[in-house]
Every structure is written in structure tokens, then in C-alpha cells.
Amino acid sequence: MDDYQTEEESVEAAIGGNAYQHSRVNQWSTSVVEQCLSQLSKLGKPFKYIVTCIIMQKNGAGLQTASTCFWDNSTDGSCAVRWENKSMYCIVSVFGLAI
């Protein structure tokens, strides 16, 4: 999917090269999802989109995420990107549902 590249670019553009900062992480996660969403809607396909982003500081804590979807398997799909740098992890998931 082109989505994978779109997501990766959005994450890199929003937080690439920054260290985890409690005061800015709110802004970062918002900007990652907004950028992803606007790139996806620019693709002009007949889909509704849901983009979620999780940013976690690296300090040895365990994190587990799971999703399950009730949709039309032939037309709908999802894609997840895991990104990290020295001080944080970022997980972005995109769900696309056909109209």
C-alpha cells in the first residue's frame, strides 16, 4: 500500500530527530495524525479513514496493543507503522473503510 510510505513520511516529518519531551508530545501526536490524514485524503479514493498514533517514552516499560475489526474483508483494510529513535517509540495505524 502507498499508505505505508505516507505514514512513514508523516512520522519522520513531524518528530524525526527529536528527543522525547513531555511538554511537546501532545503536539507531536496530533501533528502526526493530522499530516497522515491529509495525505491520505489527498489520494482521492472513496474511503473513510481512521488514523491512530501512540508515542511512548523508552524507559523499559512493556507496551502491548491489539485491534480487531468488523468490516468488509474484500474492500477494507489497515496498515501499521512502527517507528523509533533513541528516546521514544511511535506506532501509527491507519484503517481504511470503503464507502
Next chain:
Amino acid sequence: MEEYNSGDEVIFNSDEANTIVKECIEGVIGGTDYDQSKVNQWTANIVEHSLTHLVKQGRPFKYIVNCAIMQKTGAGLHTANSCYWDTATDGSCTVRWENRTMYCVVSVFAVAVAL
């Protein structure tokens, strides 16, 4: 496919979804401590149970249920969602739960199906 309630346009009821999800979380991890060997199973159970209950309501929606469980060690965690959909009929609800050793965040997204 089951029969859906036809007639008036259906809007996502996020309070009901909130209640359903809280019960599912309590049922799966209420009273337990963070356990790395079981957390995989817990997240899967929470999303499956929540989804089953939501679908049982028989409303014309597609659902996405997302669950994140994090051990409490002082790390910072931030989540954000953004949605491109029909704001009149679609909706979401997020439930935050915690105990002594872990945080659990569950999000439900409901997208109306055009009948």
C-alpha cells in the same frame, strides 16, 4: 447478514459503547497485575469481547476496536486519533482504565454502513 433496524438514520451511541467496553476490561484484567506472559492474551480478549458485544446490538455499523496495555513504570505515553468520515453518523469512544500496575486504553470507532 442479520437484519438491521431500518427507518431513521442511526447515530453511534458512545455512552452505551463506553459501558460495554468498561465491563469487558473489568472482566478480563480487573484485579490482575501486569504480567508480560499474559498481556498478549489480555489485549486479544478485550478487543474480541468488546467487538462481540457491539455487534450483538445489531446496528448498521462497521467497527474497529483498539486496545493498548502499558506497564506502569513512569514512562510517558500519548495517543491521538484523527478520522475522516461522516460526522453525522459515525463516531468513536475511548475508555481509559488503570490499576496499580498497568494502564489500559481502549478505543472504539464506528462507521455507518450505507444500506
